[in-house]
Amino acid sequence: MSSEPARFDRGHTDDLMAFLTAAPTPYHAVAAAAERLEKAGFREVLETDAWDGTTGGKYVQRGGALIAWYVPEGVSAHTPFRIVGAHTDSPNLRVKPLPDTGAHGWRQIAVEVYGGTLLNTWLDRDLGLAGRLTLRDGTHRLVNVDRALLRVPQLAVHLDRSVNTDGLKLDRQRHMQPIWGLGDVEEGDLIRFLEQETGLAEGEVTGWDLMPHSIEPPAYLGRDRELVAGPRMDNLISVHAGTAALAAVSASSDLAYIPVLAAFDHEENGSQSDTGADGPLLGSVLERSVFARGGGYEDRARAFAGTVCLSSDTGHAVHPNYGERHDPTHHPRANGGPILKVNVNQRYATDGQGRAHFAAACEKAGVPWQTFVSNNAMPCGTTIGPITAARHGIHTVDIGVAILSMHSARELCGADDPYLLANALVAFLEG
Template sequence: MSETMPFDRGHTDGLMSFLAASPSPYHAVANAAALLEKAGFRRVLETEAWDAGTGGKYVLRGGALIAWYVPEGATPATPYRIVGAHTDSPNLRVKPVPDTGAHGWRQIAVEIYGGTLLNTWLDRDLGLSGRLTLRDRSTHLVNVDRALLRVPQLAIHLDRQANEGLKLDRQRHMTPVWGLGRPREGDLLRFLAEESGVPADEIAGFDLMAHSVEPPSYLGRDRELLAGPRMDNLLSVHAGAAALAAAAQHDTAPTCVPVLAAFDHEENGSQSDTGAQGPLLGSVLERSVYARGGSYEDRARAYAGTVCLSSDTGHAVHPNYPERHEPGHHPMPDGGPILKVNVNQRYSTDGAGRAVFAAACERAGVPWQSFVSNNDMPCGTTIGPITAARHGITTVDIGVAILSMHAARELCGAKDPFLLANCLTAFLGE
């Protein structure tokens, strides 16, 4: 194996800034696009004709981004190398009629998005972020990144059994407070209009969510851990964007067209026009083939040689609950990216995919680990099996091992984001 790559804390510092600036999927794709534009990428619109030009391009739709780099000399049948990830995280999302309250408290009605750990949202200072859609269908990002909301927990004196087993009712117990007095219809939108500088009567729709305002931080005596929000899965989005930008700077022989596919709605099944089950990725890849003068035959040949690394976080062994993990597979923080395997195709990895991933890690000088679930603990799933089945392309599930997955704040090794980014760079640059 090649020499192990020395750790550069600069990448993790950049991830922390990315996490802090990306409280919603819409902010995440805007910030990923900004990173790519610095590397020379340009946005193309789905409503316009695409040209055959080389270089970096990206499509942005809602909370999803597909970016690709066409090297000089690439043919319509040149295969793709894809890094897949997702931009959404479990959280609390604002309901269509948000202004509510009772007993002298003003509150915001929220709906639970994805499989979040509810207790981690209690007694935490929360902001609001997302997008506002105006009557002309233009959208405006909004981010109130200060202590605005709070979901107060019931005092121990009023629930003596709380430490014996806390049970939260999603409808009754998770409504955050944000003021005193009687709720007034339209109050939240008027506030957000003022915060974002748009006329309140022009707001025709919104997609809003709560986020923790506590910034990401290094943790531990030697700052060897990273604590922060939305690492599942903005850690992979950031690493993928960095890897694609790096691949674009080394325009060598066109063995592949590198791609970043950052989808929305993975946490609730990926069934949307911006999710992995939607047509967005396939449409972009096909249009790229056809824009370069290709045929259906060229498209089929390109897909046949394509490989996707589906990068999502996985479970590090928990020191307080080791019995929940498979005894022979205990991924550790800073042990490098994990290869995720499930024979029932909850992950899409097979032996051939393992070889591709291992080769990329070797070229990058990056260690790696294997992950498989305890047979008594069925695992989750990712965009990997969806991507493989929908597009018929070889797909491998990988990621970074973390603790507190789906909590309002998660924990990983400080080196692992850097190691993942270098693995992905080697994969895209082959």
């Protein structure tokens, strides 16, 4: 990856597909990103330790969030940051505190709906189960049962004759509980099963954050394999591209800024958590980096004033079957390059100055880019962008990759676009 004109690199997209498979949960996404950064020479620093001002790549991981940064030689305490912001979570189903349930001889798992997922896309899929187990001693263990374990069965058309005329109507409580076997319900059965799967002693797990995931692997699609279908593209495309870009620029000897990757959790439900963009994590890490290099409040203020953040999240490609739902003059297309996301009501944080920052990065990288704005008659989504701008006073620009089937269990994008995004991020982080 470089700032030279971008050409489609199937190797980058292959690696994205491997990343999607390795990251069925935010916790696994953080682990996969950290592994890639470690190979690039980054080292983990603990929030509970004292930090020093040494140069090089460092990262902090907290649950489903990761903040990584690279301190070049010769920077001052007030050197501004260049930040790529993203999020690790995706809309899905999550296991409840009392998971074991069932009816009529079926064993089921009690789940809660997380975020704005398209419920029907979880029906009749072979699902695995993954997440984080908290042990009695307070440590964590990642678990990933990546085989056909669960299924949310749809009602047969014979028992719902109107489904194809009146539409599918799903009750989030009654209709979304997956089955995973036959027999009587046994309290503690699921956790005992996961303890066995991970080689833990019975009773060792005292807490859990678990979620089903589709086990169907990502795949190239289309006549010329010009598309990619896969799970959790919103927003692991950006996490993967940001990780690759940060690793690439860390090899540069001429950086005018301190490049940062901020991958948050809980964007899909408002970002209000200790690992979300509306929490203190990013500000704390940036401030401690300034202070560790001998700076004070004035240096912190100067650094933040010169900082720019690209909030990278997926956006809507124009849909061939629902063209009227899009703005009539803004039609982002697959493989047309990353999109600049604009909303004057600040659901996206982009302004004219931000547009210039993004255009300069794309021009430097030789990457085409597009613009997205919502149809005035349709409510607009939002991102971590406005939150980052408001919470930290950092100039923020919203960008991303255009996809179809957003918030589905399986989404679709152009096979070129992830690589084009990563090249644009490299140019941005290089300054």
